[in-house]
Amino acid sequence: MTRETAVLIFIALAVVLLGLGVWAWIRRTRRDSALAAPLGEIPAGAATRAVFHGLYVATTRHDEPLERLAIRGLGFRSRVTVTVTDLGVALDLTGQPRLFLSLERIASVGQATVAIDRVVxxxxxxxLAWHAAADTPDRTLVDTYLRAQDASSRAVVDAIAGILPAPTSTTPTGTDA
Known part of the structure; x- marks a missing residue:
């Protein structure tokens, strides 16, 4: 085999692999087309509680940190500014319109160690667990992973948890239990 033949084989292999990657991403985009990020500005009158800078890592299916979703605006890693207000959380990703997660959309917030492409x-x-399809009956739950840079992840979690309504308990407490 000549050197030119080997180079042509490697180029052909690279083109095939890139084509397969593009095809897979298109299929993933079609699969996730029903899910939408809530684009919008922070409502007028909302009080800012905290602002954090960091990295947006990924959005995945709820409790499946290795299954990336191809939601428009949330498909790729980026720098992010997280603004916590009394009405919800705004995510400003580089080059994307602002996302605003209202309190009704946010299901929970916590800490994690692993997400697709990232182990820390x-x-x-x-x-941050939130409902991606708020207007549909199934209310698909997704997880968005963020990496704080100017604060600890605990500080971000505490700030977001501080605006969430307290969970209602259905179990009796006290001496009547």
Whole structure:
């Protein structure tokens, strides 16, 4: 085999692999087309509680940190500014319109160690669970992973948890239980 033949084989292999990657991403985009990020500005009158800078890592299916979703605006890693207000959380990703997660959309917030493409120290990621399809009956739950840069992930989680309504308990407490 000549050197030119080997180079042509490698070029052909690279083109095939790139084509397969593009085809897979298109299929993933079609699969996730029913899911939408809530684009919008922070409502007028909302009080800012905290602002954090960091990295947007990924959005995945709820409790499946290795299954990336191809939601428009959330498909790729980016720098992010997280603004916590009393009415919800705004995510400003580089080159994308602002996303605003109202309190009704946010299901929970916590810490994580692993997300697709990223493994960090224990509890080094913020996991924000929210409803991607708020207007549909199934209310698909997704997890967005963030990596704080100017604060600890615990500080981001505490700031977001501080605006969420307290969970209602259905179990009796006290001496009547």
């Amino acid at each position: 120290e224990k509890d080094g990621l913020v996991r």
